[in-house]
Each structure stands twice: as structure tokens, then as C-alpha cells.
Amino acid sequence: MKRRYTPYTLPPWMKKFRGVCQQFIVPFIVFQGLRTLIFPTFFDMLLLVAFIFLAMSLYFEWI
Template sequence: MFNRWTFNKYRLPPWLRRVRDGLETMILPIACFQLLRTIMLPTTFDVILLAILVSLYICFLKRWL
């Protein structure tokens, strides 16, 4: 059965697609830098930010975003 509320990335406006694609390419280097920063000086904020970045990266890998 067709669900009309499924996510379709081509429904987005072109500028939003460019922003999402740019974020997709930049998320891995930012997550690696955040991992190094968290290893050097772990704070609660750094751990939470790293968890958010890793979850975003996994969502991009699974094509959920």
C-alpha cells in the first residue's frame, strides 16, 4: 500500500537538498574531530555532541535523512 507520508528527498526544495548534501559530506570530519576532542578532554557536552553527530552519520548512511 502506498503511504503518502513516506520521505522522498526529491520533494524538498533545491536549496534544502544542497544544504542536506553539504551536511552529509561534512558530518564525518566533524565527528572525527569531535571524537579526538572528547578523548583529550571529555565533558558532558562533548559526549552528547559526539552522540548526536554519530547518530546523524548513521542516519545518512541508512538514507533516513
């Protein structure tokens, strides 16, 4: 039987790491968005999409 994921059963260091990531992901998205507007390369767009997906997954507690 598959175990359900709950963020409340994580170790304390993992909870702290998730909190730090949640604080820093928005400035990274803003910086990467501005960089993508100035120098639009495929890598910049790919990195911006990855940051947005990471922010959504942290906000909705998917990871």
C-alpha cells in the same frame, strides 16, 4: 493517510543543504572524537553521539 517521506521530492535548496551536511559531518565527528579523548566531559560525549546519530540519519536517508 500518512504521506511517505522521499528525499527525491525535496526542494533543490534542501538537497544541496543535505549534501553539504553529508560532506562536513565526518570531519566534525573525527574532531569531536579526538576532543573527547583529550577532554572527556559529558557535553563532549553527548555532542559526539549527536553527530554520530546525524551522520547515520543522513547516510540511511532517515531525514
